[in-house]
Amino acid sequence: MALRLGDTVPNFTQASSEGEINFYDWAGDSWVVLFSHPADFTPVCTTELGAVAKLKPEFDKRNVKVIALSVDDVESHKGWIGDINETQNTTVNYPILADPDKKVSDLYDMIHPNSLNNLTVRSVFIIDDQKKLRLTFTYPASTGRNFDEILRVIDSLQLTDNYSVATPANWTDGGDCVIVPTLKDPEVLKEKFPKGYEVVKPYLRMTPQPNK
Numbered sequence: 147m148a149l150r151l152g153d154t155v156p157n158f159t160q161a162s163s164e165g166e167i168n169f170y171d172w173a174g175d176s177w178v179v180l181f182s183h184p185a186d187f188t189p190v191c192t193t194e195l196g197a198v199a200k201l202k203p204e205f206d207k208r209n210v211k212v213i214a215l216s217v218d219d220v221e222s223h224k225g226w227i228g229d230i231n232e233t234q235n236t237t238v239n240y241p242i243l244a245d246p247d248k249k250v251s252d253l254y255d256m257i258h259p260n261s262l263n264n265l266t267v268r269s270v271f272i273i274d275d276q277k278k279l280r281l282t283f284t285y286p287a288s289t290g291r292n293f294d295e296i297l298r299v300i301d302s303l304q305l306t307d308n309y310s311v312a313t314p315a316n317w318t319d320g321g322d323c324v325i326v327p328t329l330k331d332p333e334v335l336k337e338k339f340p341k342g343y344e345v346v347k348p349y350l351r352m353t354p355q356p357n358k
């Protein structure tokens with residue numbers, strides 16, 4: 147059955163471009179972005195892997211490890227990494243899982259046979275430091291992903307884990323937030339939101355981002 151938000155993600159041990167990885171041990175206390183690709187030596191994937199390598203410092207700042215996957219083997223990944231480094235002017239600085247036996251792809255339901263026969267589609271899993279699935283999305287092979295959006299979601303998740311807020315449409319770090327509807331006690335509101343808040347409707351209350 148497909149993984150659902152809030153599920154504990156399954157562990158696995160699999161080969162990668164950086165040696166064998168036991169997923170839970172490798173993740174440790176970090177958040178993880180696990181993202182899959184249709185195949186090595188494909189154009190859109192090449193740009194995606196380069197983009198993620200350049201964003202690595204942004205993931206590090208948020209205590210997030212990144213790990214890619216495609217169904218090709220380690221030797222193929224190593225050859226492809228050379229091409230990514232050369233063409234995208236970067237250095238791939240995270241592991242790419244090799245999944246020729248489809249062990250991880252099947253476990254995470256990354257193969258959609260009616261879309262791409264026996265190849266992984268562009269799946270993304272954001273997994274928190276408790277190994278819980280916090281976001282998943284799937285893009286078609288022809289559309290490269292927006293990794294700034296993935297960072298934006300991580301910012302929102304990490305913020306809402308720590309404060310009684312949610313983030314509105316098109317929010318980015320530093321923008322106003324909404325106060326969760328369950329919070330009603332005026333004394334608690336005053337204590338939690340010392341910068342104040344605006345009541346647009348009783349259920350829609352805006353406040354400056356609490357940790358800024």
Ligand code: BEZ
Nearest residue numbers: 184188189190191287288
């Ligand atoms: C690509 O990464 O460019 C790609 C992979 C599979 C199908 C179409 C495009």
